[in-house]
Amino acid sequence: MARAHGVSGYLGDGANRWSAVHRLDSARLFRLAVEKAPAGSVLHGVAEEGVAIRDVAEVIGRHLGVPVSSVAPEDAAGHFSWLGGFLGLDAPASHTLTGELLDWRPVHPGLIEDLDKGHYFAAPAA
Numbered sequence: 001m002a003r004a005h006g007v008s009g010y011l012g013d014g015a016n017r018w019s020a021v022h023r024l025d026s027a028r029l030f031r032l033a034v035e036k037a038p039a040g041s042v043l044h045g046v047a048e049e050g051v052a053i054r055d056v057a058e059v060i061g062r063h064l065g066v067p068v069s070s071v072a073p074e075d076a077a078g079h080f081s082w083l084g085g086f087l088g089l090d091a092p093a094s095h096t097l098t099g100e101l102l103d104w105r106p107v108h109p110g111l112i113e114d115l116d117k118g119h120y121f122a123a124p125a126a
Helices: 023-036 053-064 071-085 094-100 111-116
Strands: 008-011 017-020 048-053 068-071
Touching: 008 053, 008 071, 017 053, 017 068, 023 053, 023 094, 048 053, 053 068, 068 071
Parallel strands: 008 068
Antiparallel strands: 017 048
16 A cells, blocks of 8 residues: 555554564464364464554555655545554554463564564565
C-alpha cells in the first residue's frame, strides 16, 4: 500500500498498538498447542504486547523511501483498503498465561527489528 500510494500511512496519531510475534516463534507455539494445550485453551501467540502502528509505518517509509504520514480515519478505507477497518484498533495482548501454560518464550527478533532487516521490501516481481 505504501508503494501504491507513495506514502507509508498510519491512522490518527499512530499510537494505537498491535501485538506481534515472529513467524518462527508462532510456529513453535502452534506445535506446543497441539501437543500440550488442554482442550478449549485460549492462547495468545504474541511476543510483543503492543507495537505502535506509527513505528511500523516509519520503518516501512524508511525502507521504501516514501514519506510517513497520518491518514484521516474517514480516508482509511480508500488508503488501506480492507485493512482500514482494523488499522485503527488498539489491540495489545500478553503471552504471559500462554507462556506459563506451555513453557513458551518467544526468542526471535521483534517486529521493528525484523522489518528493519529489509527483506520484506524487495520490489515485487513483474
